[in-house]
Amino acid sequence: MKKGSVFTYSKRYTIFERSTLALLCQPKLSCFLHFFLFGVAQDSETPELRSCFLCLSYILQAMEHPGTQYAQKGKLPMDPAPRKPRILLAACGCVAAFKFAKICEIFCDWAEVKAVATPASLRFFNTASLPKNVYLYTDEHERLFWRKVGDKMLHIELCRWADLMVIAPLSANTLAKIAGGMCDNLLTCIVRAWDYNKPMLIALDVHTFMWRNPFTEKHLMSVDELGVNFIPGSDTMAEPSEIHSSVIGVLQSRPLPLN
Amino acid sequence: MKKGSVFTYSKRYTIFERSTLALLCQPKLSCFLHFFLFGVAQDSETPELRSCFLCLSYILQAMEHPGTQYAQKGKLPMDPAPRKPRILLAACGCVAAFKFAKICEIFCDWAEVKAVATPASLRFFNTASLPKNVYLYTDEHERLFWRKVGDKMLHIELCRWADLMVIAPLSANTLAKIAGGMCDNLLTCIVRAWDYNKPMLIALDVHTFMWRNPFTEKHLMSVDELGVNFIPGSDTMAEPSEIHSSVIGVLQSRPLPLN
Amino acid sequence: MKKGSVFTYSKRYTIFERSTLALLCQPKLSCFLHFFLFGVAQDSETPELRSCFLCLSYILQAMEHPGTQYAQKGKLPMDPAPRKPRILLAACGCVAAFKFAKICEIFCDWAEVKAVATPASLRFFNTASLPKNVYLYTDEHERLFWRKVGDKMLHIELCRWADLMVIAPLSANTLAKIAGGMCDNLLTCIVRAWDYNKPMLIALDVHTFMWRNPFTEKHLMSVDELGVNFIPGSDTMAEPSEIHSSVIGVLQSRPLPLN
Numbered sequence: 001m002k003k004g005s006v007f008t009y010s011k012r013y014t015i016f017e018r019s020t021l022a023l024l025c026q027p028k029l030s031c032f033l034h035f036f037l038f039g040v041a042q043d044s045e046t047p048e049l050r051s052c053f054l055c056l057s058y059i060l061q062a063m064e065h066p067g068t069q070y071a072q073k074g075k076l077p078m079d080p081a082p083r084k085p086r087i088l089l090a091a092c093g094c095v096a097a098f099k100f101a102k103i104c105e106i107f108c109d110w111a112e113v114k115a116v117a118t119p120a121s122l123r124f125f126n127t128a129s130l131p132k133n134v135y136l137y138t139d140e141h142e143r144l145f146w147r148k149v150g151d152k153m154l155h156i157e158l159c160r161w162a163d164l165m166v167i168a169p170l171s172a173n174t175l176a177k178i179a180g181g182m183c184d185n186l187l188t189c190i191v192r193a194w195d196y197n198k199p200m201l202i203a204l205d206v207h208t209f210m211w212r213n214p215f216t217e218k219h220l221m222s223v224d225e226l227g228v229n230f231i232p233g234s235d236t237m238a239e240p241s242e243i244h245s246s247v248i249g250v251l252q253s254r255p256l257p258l259n
Numbered sequence: 260m261k262k263g264s265v266f267t268y269s270k271r272y273t274i275f276e277r278s279t280l281a282l283l284c285q286p287k288l289s290c291f292l293h294f295f296l297f298g299v300a301q302d303s304e305t306p307e308l309r310s311c312f313l314c315l316s317y318i319l320q321a322m323e324h325p326g327t328q329y330a331q332k333g334k335l336p337m338d339p340a341p342r343k344p345r346i347l348l349a350a351c352g353c354v355a356a357f358k359f360a361k362i363c364e365i366f367c368d369w370a371e372v373k374a375v376a377t378p379a380s381l382r383f384f385n386t387a388s389l390p391k392n393v394y395l396y397t398d399e400h401e402r403l404f405w406r407k408v409g410d411k412m413l414h415i416e417l418c419r420w421a422d423l424m425v426i427a428p429l430s431a432n433t434l435a436k437i438a439g440g441m442c443d444n445l446l447t448c449i450v451r452a453w454d455y456n457k458p459m460l461i462a463l464d465v466h467t468f469m470w471r472n473p474f475t476e477k478h479l480m481s482v483d484e485l486g487v488n489f490i491p492g493s494d495t496m497a498e499p500s501e502i503h504s505s506v507i508g509v510l511q512s513r514p515l516p517l518n
Numbered sequence: 519m520k521k522g523s524v525f526t527y528s529k530r531y532t533i534f535e536r537s538t539l540a541l542l543c544q545p546k547l548s549c550f551l552h553f554f555l556f557g558v559a560q561d562s563e564t565p566e567l568r569s570c571f572l573c574l575s576y577i578l579q580a581m582e583h584p585g586t587q588y589a590q591k592g593k594l595p596m597d598p599a600p601r602k603p604r605i606l607l608a609a610c611g612c613v614a615a616f617k618f619a620k621i622c623e624i625f626c627d628w629a630e631v632k633a634v635a636t637p638a639s640l641r642f643f644n645t646a647s648l649p650k651n652v653y654l655y656t657d658e659h660e661r662l663f664w665r666k667v668g669d670k671m672l673h674i675e676l677c678r679w680a681d682l683m684v685i686a687p688l689s690a691n692t693l694a695k696i697a698g699g700m701c702d703n704l705l706t707c708i709v710r711a712w713d714y715n716k717p718m719l720i721a722l723d724v725h726t727f728m729w730r731n732p733f734t735e736k737h738l739m740s741v742d743e744l745g746v747n748f749i750p751g752s753d754t755m756a757e758p759s760e761i762h763s764s765v766i767g768v769l770q771s772r773p774l775p776l777n
Binding site for chain 3: 143146149153156159180181182183184189192193194195226
């Protein structure tokens with residue numbers, strides 16, 4: 001875990017009494033509850049139940065890093081309400097983009113979600129199929145966002161906003177662009193400006209013919225050096241549930257600073 | 260020659276009696292006839308004669324790898340007719356694209372030909388000038404080909420179809436894209452999905468100013484590593500006849516599996 | 519200084535008597551005058567004065583390489599008038615492009631200026647704001663310039679024309695393209711065809727978020743290997759005056775062959 005993020009968790013737990021906090025944070029109990037809840041969440045049949053248990057599991061996991069700052073200062077922070085993790089989901093132009101709405105849905109259960117789509121992706125999925133509370137940004141928005149000197153750039157603001165980014169599906173072409181540091185659309189500008197202290201995950205969707213080409217490994221190694229997490233899939237893109245599990249896994253090892 | 264391709268030739272020669280085959284395939288005779296016919300083809304003054312002798316030479320060359328499978332099984336295959344080699348010709352946006360129709364014509368003499376053109380190439384040649392039996396694919400076709408999940412992708416189907424690919428003319432920009440593993444149009448998607456067990460040849464068309472730039476050598480070395488054959492030209496793109504000879508040369512050392 | 523360029527200066531100085539030339543070219547005097555005039559130019563408050571002194575300084579600097587050829591031949595060349603340096607200025611799509619008109623203005627004081635703009639840059643500055651005597655070339659011009667086989671290519675002609683090129687602002691994306699040898703628009707075609715015996719300078723304009731990304735350094739090192747001079751700026755693009763000083767600095771160490 002990155003130095004500093006322990007403290008930033010403190011604000012979330014002011015809703016607990018200090019004594020409760022101390023109890024829950026005993027390592028063994030916390031660890032047991034965490035795995036118990038995560039297991040229950042995975043087995044839940046309705047999205048609501050899964051979401052509920054995942055949230056509990058998530059809160060508990062964060063508790064393993066108790067609010068040191070809070071305990072030291074001995075007073076309530078100004079803004080005691082914890083916020084949801086902010087997840088930026090992005091889609092490229094490949095066949096698996098038809099699963100993008102499903103991916104958005106899964107994360108909406110417990111996170112704030114914004115979506116980004118490349119121009120090429122728009123013929124591979126119906127933008128109307130995305131969950132109502134997920135706003136979709138395209139290159140058109142980037143153009144409209146900046147009007148005159150002094151205006152902000154959309155890709156920079158989305159970089160600031162997001163705690164974590166997932167590109168699923170990622171196309172072979174966008175992978176090549178990322179591996180080459182290109183930034184010619186909203187998605188690749190976000191990637192080029194990304195702070196790799198925050199997690200970025202990718203789920204590649206390429207045909208077997210492209211997969212076996214030497215560039216696939218070469219480019220995956222390049223983005224690995226940047227600090228990007230690759231979500232392997234069997235044959236094609238990993239399933240939305242696998243993508244979700246990978247994100248949960250990453251968040252367990254690198255909790256987000258949700259202040 | 261790649262393992263396995265010896266056997267796949269077998270179907271072509273079922274039109275010969277077994278005894279004839281045995282006779283013709285005596286190494287010394289076959290070799291003599293091959294060089295004789297190839298020489299005659301090169302000296303032929305009309306395209307028809309050249310085409311005719313090249314075909315004979317080509318058949319004979321394949322015969323040096325007699326139908327082992329057929330000889331072993333001792334019975335006729337289901338489809339005894341040999342097929343023509345399938346050659347995919349591609350053009351990029353550079354001045355020499357005005358010779359693309361000529362290149363298509365030469366190969367039509369003895370092969371099935373399909374053509375691919377980048378968007379940038381379309382202002383450098385008249386698509387109506389291509390031989391009538393050569394179908395030209397552009398990015399527009401790629402878009403129309405895939406309509407819904409389950410549909411095939413044109414670049415994958417063209418990869419499957421082709422025995423050999425020739426990019427002539429290849430522009431400096433497409434060379435850079437190939438050397439970087441980019442795939443943002445039909446041509447580069449085919450290249451990214453290409454099986455390099457099948458030959459790919461390139462004839463570069465760049466101005467002297469671009470040629471002397473260090474990127475030319477760098478990129479040519481990168482694609483050489485992939486297994487691409489570079490057809491050198493004097494000053495600009497190699498002449499259609501030189502491109503044709505290079506292809507023949509490659510096919511002589513790496514006969515196609517024409518089953 | 520490159521071998522050969524000493525001689526090409528010769529035509530400029532036929533307006534001086536041979537004896538005056540000999541006097542002015544005494545190393546110490548020339549050196550003193552040069553620094554004196556350059557200092558005066560830097561301190562000048564009006565653009566006209568600055569321009570005037572810079573020109574004098576420039577002429578003097580060239581004189582340190584007297585017209586050897588002329589002296590040897592002992593007769594006047596046909597075209598005794600020296601010409602102005604030809605500077606090609608280029609802008610990419612980034613916020614600092616609003617300073618492009620200012621950059622053009624500064625160089626117009628003492629040089630012939632042509633401008634090039636990428637498609638992405640056109641929404642970041644008003645093309646009507648450029649000085650009247652600066653012609654702006656875009657991809658549209660490249661398309662219109664070449665009509666049929668035999669026509670010249672605009673990017674090649676601009677390469678021939680220019681003595682020196684400055685890309686200011688340079689975007690992260692165009693930097694990546696240059697570092698990868700791509701050439702998909704007029705600007706990057708010029709760069710790909712550039713003769714690096716002639717100076718090229720770049721002033722990068724990227725947001726802090728992009729700057730800290732490892733690709734920035736990687737790409738700057740790549741273009742440095744090509745022979746490109748990087749003009750550093752504090753936080754964002756260097757100021758027009760800093761860009762101007764950098765160009766003057768480069769010209770002092772690598773005088774142009776203005777024949």
